[in-house]
Amino acid sequence: MRRGLLRSVRQCSLQGSIVSRNRRCLTSIPSGFTDSSPHVKFPPCAVSVSSPNAIDASALKVTKTSKPMELVPKDKLVFGRTFADHMLEVDWDSKKGWRAPVIRPFGDLSVSPAASVLHYALECFEGMKAYKDASGCVRLFRPALNMARFNHSLARMYMPAVDGPTFLSLLRELLLLDEHWIPEGDGYSLYIRPTAISTTRYLGVGAPEEVKLYCITSPVGPYYATGFKPISLWADTHHVRAWEGGTGDAKVGANYAIAIMPQMLAAQHGCSQVLWMNRDTASGAYNLTEVGSMNLFVLIKDAVTGRPQLITAPLTRADVLPGVTRASILELAESMDGVDVKEACLSLQDVAKASAEGRLMEIFGAGTAAVVAPVNSIKYADESGTVKTVNVPSGGDAGPTAKKLWATITDIQYGRVDHPWSVKL
Numbered sequence: 001m002r003r004g005l006l007r008s009v010r011q012c013s014l015q016g017s018i019v020s021r022n023r024r025c026l027t028s029i030p031s032g033f034t035d036s037s038p039h040v041k042f043p044p045c046a047v048s049v050s051s052p053n054a055i056d057a058s059a060l061k062v063t064k065t066s067k068p069m070e071l072v073p074k075d076k077l078v079f080g081r082t083f084a085d086h087m088l089e090v091d092w093d094s095k096k097g098w099r100a101p102v103i104r105p106f107g108d109l110s111v112s113p114a115a116s117v118l119h120y121a122l123e124c125f126e127g128m129k130a131y132k133d134a135s136g137c138v139r140l141f142r143p144a145l146n147m148a149r150f151n152h153s154l155a156r157m158y159m160p161a162v163d164g165p166t167f168l169s170l171l172r173e174l175l176l177l178d179e180h181w182i183p184e185g186d187g188y189s190l191y192i193r194p195t196a197i198s199t200t201r202y203l204g205v206g207a208p209e210e211v212k213l214y215c216i217t218s219p220v221g222p223y224y225a226t227g228f229k230p231i232s233l234w235a236d237t238h239h240v241r242a243w244e245g246g247t248g249d250a251k252v253g254a255n256y257a258i259a260i261m262p263q264m265l266a267a268q269h270g271c272s273q274v275l276w277m278n279r280d281t282a283s284g285a286y287n288l289t290e291v292g293s294m295n296l297f298v299l300i301k302d303a304v305t306g307r308p309q310l311i312t313a314p315l316t317r318a319d320v321l322p323g324v325t326r327a328s329i330l331e332l333a334e335s336m337d338g339v340d341v342k343e344a345c346l347s348l349q350d351v352a353k354a355s356a357e358g359r360l361m362e363i364f365g366a367g368t369a370a371v372v373a374p375v376n377s378i379k380y381a382d383e384s385g386t387v388k389t390v391n392v393p394s395g396g397d398a399g400p401t402a403k404k405l406w407a408t409i410t411d412i413q414y415g416r417v418d419h420p421w422s423v424k425l
């Protein structure tokens with residue numbers, strides 16, 4: 001069985017651009033492959049799903065498409081609208097466990113209209129990217145952290161766990177088969193969307209008995225084709241994205257469904273994203289949590305020492321998503337000169353005060369899609385309903401700290417510097 005898997009790897013590689021690929025790329029994902037970050041950590045779950053078996057990567061069946069789709073020209077790529085030829089699919093049920101994994105042509109799913117994903121949002125997902133480096137190798141960025149987070153989200157949906165290295169070796173097969181769908185060049189990548197849905201045919205609100213795990217991919221162009229585009233934020237004092245004890249620390253679809261309408265409100269206020277906050281009822285402080293679907297960083301001069309501090313919301317209340325980009329920024333910034341790094345609550349009031357006192361330096365979002373997204377202004381309604389604006393001094397561009405972090409991370413992702421965070425497939 002192992003040999004079958006290896007054979008299909010070779011076929012995939014041959015179908016891809018083996019000529020341009022450095023032989024050293026042809027490694028496999030070792031079992032036990034891992035990565036750790038102090039900033040992507042999850043508390044153990046008190047209950048968990050027991051599965052009759054684990055996924056068997058060696059049982060993979062590959063059905064190649066007979067109608068390859070036409071590649072979309074690089075300059076015509078729109079995020080999330082184009083999909084590569086193949087997808088990965090693995091079904092699970094509580095009695096028989098995981099079935100043989102399948103790679104098949106990209107296409108619609110057939111699910112029962114009673115499937116509990118459609119009624120009770122039993123769904124979770126991941127977001128990661130494959131990058132092509134200058135020598136044609138395919139690279140992932142800290143994929144083991146995505147696997148750890150995927151398992152946290154799966155556990156929160158009471159779905160069975162997925163062995164990270166097994167999933168990554170199946171993903172590797174998919175990526176090598178669709179290698180020509182990974183656009184080459186700076187800023188280009190193939191967005192990867194692992195997904196799990198409950199296909200259980202049951203209108204009762206209950207534990208998933210049938211789950212479909214699948215993965216689709218989508219070629220994407222550079223987020224910043226013509227330089228950084230700063231975003232403006234609407235600080236929503238009414239709607240809350242996540243709260244202590246909620247699902248803010250899991251990548252579950254339900255978190256995003258409730259974010260769309262507030263996003264439209266932000267647009268009505270002329271802002272491009274929502275600044276999510278969580279009000280501390282005791283102090284009345286609106287603590288900043290995230291921006292749109294990115295983590296948030298604020299660079300502020302300390303009121304006493306005058307030293308720049310890079311601050312992001314802590315994970316302790318589980319109301320922010322433990323981003324891989326967030327973790328990487330924290331780890332990189334810790335070794336940067338001239339900046340202190342802090343995971344701490346920071347309120348809208350704190351930011352307004354820092355701005356008034358000339359201590360506000362930079363604000364940016366952080367996530368896989370953009371790496372960093374500089375913020376140029378925050379609008380909010382004060383107690384009397386008057387709309388106020390906080391302007392960020394770096395204004396129409398990214399500030400020096402955001403720029404430096406962006407350059408460091410993208411250099412690692414595209415293999416321009418050697419770093420253990422970048423995993424060659």
Ligand SMILES: *Cc1c(COP(=O)(O)O)cnc(C)c1O
Nearest residue numbers: 293294295321323324325367368
């Ligand atoms: C995915 C996501 C992020 C960013 O996580 P990365 O791993 O850095 O891509 C941040 N916040 C939310 C709400 C997200 O869904």
